[in-house]
Amino acid sequence: MKMLFFLCLLLAGINSKSYCYDPNYQGMRNQNQRGQDNRNMPWQSVRNSVCQFACCFxxxxxxxxxxxxxxxxxxxxxxxxxxLTLGARSDTLTQILRVLSFNPREISENEIHEGYRQLMEMVNRKNTGLQLKMGNVLFVLDRLKPQEKFLNDLRxxxxGEAYPMNFKNAVQAQQKIxxxxAERTNGKIKDLVNNLDPLTEILLISYIYFNAEWEKPFDPKYTKMAKFFVDGNKAVEVPMMFGMGLFKHGYDEQLSSTVVQMDYKGGASAFFILPDRGRMRKLEKRLSCERMSRWRTLVTxxxxxxxxxxxxxxxxxxDLKETLYKMGIMDLFTDKADLSGITGKPQHRISQAIHKAVIKVDETGTEAAAATGMEIVPMSVPVTINFNRPFLIAITLESNILFMGKIVNPLKKD
Known part of the structure; x- marks a missing residue:
């Protein structure tokens, strides 16, 4: 099986009203204060908040x-x-941190940034059989001069890197971006920016590239066309892979779902979650970090x-603008935005936010990898698990959620 994930997040703007966070959030506390009950390392606290954000998003x-x-x-x-919170102030800062699921009573801003630093160090660590690269870049209008402290913290x-850009020459700027x-996603995302606004002042891009080999690849000769039921009545013909052997799996009775864990070389894992027929809404409604944590015990x-x-x-x-507005980030893309920590002036705002992710799943893991033979397991009656209807997927590395999604129609790429 081959799995490639390429992802790029382009930011330069946002707005909000429904909430998936602590409504009693009161804003960030003193930078040097530490919550008495927070005994986790910063990266663990950030990992937990990323998981909470993942479920809400x-x-x-x-x-x-x-x-x-x-x-x-x-x-x-x-x-x-x-x-962005490195340069955000006042309500802009409060709203972003709240939507990112950080509790000011438990973690300071310094600890948040240190936690992300530790996570990025972990993600970018070299692993045999696993290519994973995550990075960030800030494009700033060439006449603006970012604050030295912001640049140092970004680095x-x-x-993070910061580049001056002449956005007024929009065609050339778009080509450079x-x-x-494309260079940092191995050519998998080539035209992320379209119709760049020449009035853009600040453009933030975050990208992640993932390419991994399965510990147990599928043999392509057993891949056959089969029906995938998009809904109760409609079915499409898809190339269905088949593998026989020992797999980590379990059944979550509370969510009426079968969970299968497949491991990659290098320490990453994919969780495939197949709800019983008619139970997808139940699974989605009750999806939480606690449930996802239990899956690890379920499939041991x-x-x-x-x-x-x-x-x-x-x-x-x-387009993240509408989604994150509904989640609670209201000021960032309006005239109320306060990003004075970036340029020293409060009137600059983010104008656009685009997130793009790509996943490719097939038998081997890399183009050059050769499929192995089936694993023979004598003296046992195998259970059949058929992902022939909509299911969820979560890709993790050391309990960090890298990717999350739902496959409703495997033939529909967009």
Whole structure:
């Protein structure tokens, strides 16, 4: 099986009203204060907040895309907005941190940034069989001069870069930005920016690239065309992979869902969650970090399985402005925005926010990888698990959620 994830988050703007966070949030406290009950390392606290944000963002997106595929990187989106808090002030800062699920009574701003620094260090660590690269870049109108402290914090906490850009020459600026993104995603995202506004002042891009080999690849000769039931009545013909052997799996009775864990070389894992027929809404409504954590315990033991999983390529593209406005970020893309920590002046705002993610799933893991033979498991009666209807997917690395999505129609790429 081959799985490639390429993702790029382009930011330069946003607005809000429904909330998926603590309504009693009172804003960030003193930078040096530390919550008495917070005994986690900063990266653990950030990891937990990213998970909470992932569930909230997923529910918001899936409510908009009721019958469509969903795919995004909560880690990339969260990191990009955390970067913005380096320069955000007043209500703009409060709203961003609240939507990112940070509780001011438990963690300070310094600890948040240090937590992201530790996470990025972990993500960018070199692993055999796993290519994973995450990074951030800020394009700033060439006549604006970012504050030195902001630039230093951007570099030290987020490995971020800042480039001056002549946005008034929009065609040339767009070409340079797209070339930058394409180079850092191995050419998988080539035209991220379209119709760039020549009045743009600040453009923030966060990208993540993932390419991994399965520990147990599928053999392509067993891949056959089969029906995938998009809904109760409609079915499409998809290339369905087949694997027989020991797989980690379990059944979540409270969510009426079967969970299968498949591991990659290098330490990453994919969780495929198949709700019983008619139970997708129940699964989505009750989706939470606590439930996802329980899945790890649920699938600790391997047993013999006949596994059917479709091949698919999925592109998730989202204008984040409307979604994050509904989640609670109201000022960032309006005249109320206060990003004075970036330029020293409060009147600059973000004008656009685009998030793009790509996932490709097939048998092997990389183009050059050769499929192995089936794993023979004697003396056992295998369970059949057939992902022939809509299911969820979560990609993790050391319990960090890299990607999250829902496959409703494997043939529909957009």
């Amino acid at each position: 997923y529910k918001e997106i899936s409510s908009q895309e009721k019958n469509g595929n969903v795919f995004f990187s909560p880690l990339s989106i969260s990191t990009a907005f955390a970067m 030290n906490f987020y490995e 797209n070339q930058y993104v 033991k391997s047993s013999s399985v006949n596994l059917y999983l479709p091949k698919f390529t999925l592109y998730g593209t989202y």
